[in-house]
Amino acid sequence: MKIVIAGAGIGGLTAALCLARDGHQITLLERKPAFVELGAGVQCGANAMRVLLSLGLGSALSKHAVAPSEVLFRHGVSGETLYSTKLGASYQVRYGAPYYHFHRAHLQQVLVDAVQQESGIEIHMNTQVDAFKDSESGVQIQTNARQFRADCLIGADGIRSTMRQQLIPECVPRNTGNVAWRGVIDVARLPADFMPHIATNFVGPGRHMVVYYLAAGKLLNFVGVVENRDCDTQDWVSAASWQTLKDDFAGWHPMVQTLIDCVDKDACYRWSLRDLPALSSWTQGRVALLGDAAHATLPFMASGAALAIEDARILQRALADDTDLPRALRRYQNTRKARAHAVQRDSARIGRLYHLSSAWLQKQAFRGLRMAGQRKERFLAEYDANHARLASNGD
Numbered sequence: 028m029k030i031v032i033a034g035a036g037i038g039g040l041t042a043a044l045c046l047a048r049d050g051h052q053i054t055l056l057e058r059k060p061a062f063v064e065l066g067a068g069v070q071c072g073a074n075a076m077r078v079l080l081s082l083g084l085g086s087a088l089s090k091h092a093v094a095p096s097e098v099l100f101r102h103g104v105s106g107e108t109l110y111s112t113k114l115g116a117s118y119q120v121r122y123g124a125p126y127y128h129f130h131r132a133h134l135q136q137v138l139v140d141a142v143q144q145e146s147g148i149e150i151h152m153n154t155q156v157d158a159f160k161d162s163e164s165g166v167q168i169q170t171n172a173r174q175f176r177a178d179c180l181i182g183a184d185g186i187r188s189t190m191r192q193q194l195i196p197e198c199v200p201r202n203t204g205n206v207a208w209r210g211v212i213d214v215a216r217l218p219a220d221f222m223p224h225i226a227t228n229f230v231g232p233g234r235h236m237v238v239y240y241l242a243a244g245k246l247l248n249f250v251g252v253v254e255n256r257d258c259d260t261q262d263w264v265s266a267a268s269w270q271t272l273k274d275d276f277a278g279w280h281p282m283v284q285t286l287i288d289c290v291d292k293d294a295c296y297r298w299s300l301r302d303l304p305a306l307s308s309w310t311q312g313r314v315a316l317l318g319d320a321a322h323a324t325l326p327f328m329a330s331g332a333a334l335a336i337e338d339a340r341i342l343q344r345a346l347a348d349d350t351d352l353p354r355a356l357r358r359y360q361n362t363r364k365a366r367a368h369a370v371q372r373d374s375a376r377i378g379r380l381y382h383l384s385s386a387w388l389q390k391q392a393f394r395g396l397r398m399a400g401q402r403k404e405r406f407l408a409e410y411d412a413n414h415a416r417l418a419s420n421g422d
């Protein structure tokens with residue numbers, strides 16, 4: 028088939044690769060003029076890595092990755108350890124695939140390199156999908172540059188998806204009342220004994236901060252989430268003063284202070300975090316959404332990109348399994364819905380747990396998490412998009 032994919036983010040690039048490997052002719056339309064990724068990290072568990080490894084990207088990715096040996100949850104003020112999980116080699120043995128941290132630019136570059144080597148994929152940059160028209164004979168796609176025709180159109184155009192606006196106009200991203208500071212720090216600026224190669228999640232009243240290494244250990248990534256309903260919600264991302272970041276984490280653990288002191292004071296940005304309500308449908312005829320466009324989630328389970336990667340493989344398998352295209356797209360959606368909704372729901376719940384106001388309550392809650400945490404880890408990591416059962420029908 029001729030398949031057009033709107034959006035060359037992690038989801039669109041992975042979908043292009045998966046579908047091209049089945050012999051489809053892919054046209055990837057990206058509104059940006061060039062592949063630029065923000066300076067921030069992304070965590071990929073075994074569920075995402077299984078797909079990326081099966082696409083032959085293992086050695087290219089491992090050059091850039093950090094495999095943390097452990098994740099620690101500590102109280103943001105006292106530093107007391109509340110919960111920990113072993114990752115590293117034992118995680119890989121448990122799930123048959125690694126847990127990796129990447130710089131987004133590296134993950135994107137590995138995907139772009141693979142896409143560019145694939146003869147069945149053409150990429151058009153500077154090309155923004157504005158509208159589409161679906162009919163019996165195919166889909167007409169209107170962009171800022173020209174028209175395209177396709178047998179199938181996939182909207183991988185992110186949380187602010189234009190395609191979703193046309194498909195499901197009543198669905199609008201919700202302001203979650205959280206903002207996220209994110210950035211990377213050259214480890215040369217940090218004390219040598221700052222943190223071993225683990226991930227640390229400092230949690231406390233109304234805020235938390237996730238800290239981990241990337242770029243083969245050369246950079247430290249931080250995401251500092253703060254409940255803040257007053258932040259200008261019109262701006263998805265905005266420059267903000269370093270002093271506000273410092274104030275947001277005033278009184279927190281010395282490691283958090285050291286990290287903030289090393290942040291480039293002229294490059295402080297914060298994101299207003301939005302998600303989508305759980306959609307009952309994200310396909311129509313020959314058109315379907317994928318990744319954040321369909322099920323954007325709060326980032327507290329570090330799983331939005333992983334879901335997009337899983338979507339890509341399931342979409343490929345659903346199209347290979349059914350010659351009736353609209354039904355195949357609905358089977359793709361029906362295979363993915365429960366899992367995507369569970370991640371959306373649990374990410375919001377986890378945010379509430381991280382941000383509990385009483386240290387005592389938080390300690391009790393994390394104690395209770397020991398069993399639930401293992402279940403959640405298995406729920407995320409054991410999912411194998413290469414072999415998971417497809418929904419039996421497209422109804």
Ligand SMILES: Cc1cc2nc3c(=O)[nH]c(=O)nc-3n(C[C@H](O)[C@H](O)[C@H](O)COP(=O)(O)OP(=O)(O)OC[C@H]3O[C@@H](n4cnc5c(N)ncnc54)[C@H](O)[C@@H]3O)c2cc1C
Nearest residue numbers: 034036037038058070156184185318319329330331332333
């Ligand atoms: C603070 C934070 C931390 C996170 N950490 C993690 C993590 O550790 N692990 C994880 O798995 N996920 C994480 N996520 C989530 C993850 O970033 C997203 O879920 C993921 O990037 C979604 O990928 P996507 O391809 O669906 O969309 P996007 O990455 O948004 O890509 C969409 C692409 O479409 C293009 N586009 C938009 N509109 C159009 C149009 N009309 N026409 C053509 N092109 C268009 C855009 O330019 C973009 O390139 C995090 C998110 C946040 C906010």
